[in-house]
Amino acid sequence: MxxxxxxxxxxxxxxxxxxxxxxxxxxxxxxxxxxxxxxxxxxxxxxxAQFGPQFNTKRRNLGIPVIPEKWQIKESSEGRVRWAPADSLIGHQKKYIYIDTGCVIEEELDYYGLTSQHGNKREVMIETQFGRGRLNDSVFYYYYHDDAGRRADTITRQQADSIFAAEKIRKDY
Structure with a gap:
């Protein structure tokens, strides 16, 4: 018209x-x-999709957590996607992937739930920052151990591995 x-x-x-x-x-x-x-x-x-499970080979080469089988996208928005299992109380609970507007991966955050101690929520968070250009990729490990999940200590990979072994959590990296 x-x-x-x-x-x-x-x-x-x-x-x-x-x-x-x-x-x-x-x-x-x-x-x-x-x-x-x-x-x-x-x-x-x-x-x-480019940074979903098919990116796991690169994750294994870097020694960082993969997206396990049977996980699915639980939340998706511009620049961020959250993968998680159908249900998980202890162990690898979720992975956030941050992607810039040029479809370049920036960062991944992996959260591992641990058993509570003295009523305090505990978790290990593994942060992977992907280098750009000549910068190297960096991996950081944090241990959260208060009721609100706000108090964090920076830990080493070996300390994270020890925590997972003590909690009988299978590492996926």
Whole structure:
């Protein structure tokens, strides 16, 4: 209908160029914006899939936690995806993957739930920061051990391994 109106106005010479331009601009906006959202969603999904389980070989080579079998995406947004098992109280509970707008992986955070001690929630978090360009990848280990999960100590990989062994948690890295 808008197209017919514009064409009729041009052919009959009754529409001014400015009005024709504005009508054409409105038509582009009306038809293209919904398509842009679809393209953005498609790009996000393709990008996030690139760093899913098929990225596990790279994770194993780096010695960082993989996405275990039967895990699924629990949450997904622009630049972030959360993988988790169907249910998990103790052990590897979730993995957050952060991806920049250029579809380059920036960081992964892996959370391992431990048994509570003296009513305090405990967990180990493994943070992997992926280097860009000439920078090296970095891996950090943290032990959270208070009720709110806010008090953290930086620990070594060996200390994390010892905690997992004491808790009988199978390492997946």
């Amino acid at each position: 808008v197209i017919a109106y514009i064409v009729r106005g041009i052919l009959e010479g009754i529409e001014r160029p400015r009005k024709i331009f504005l009508s054409a601009l409105m038509m582009v906006i009306i038809f293209c914006i919904p398509g842009y959202d679809d393209i953005k969603a498609y790009k996000r999904n393709v990008c996030q």
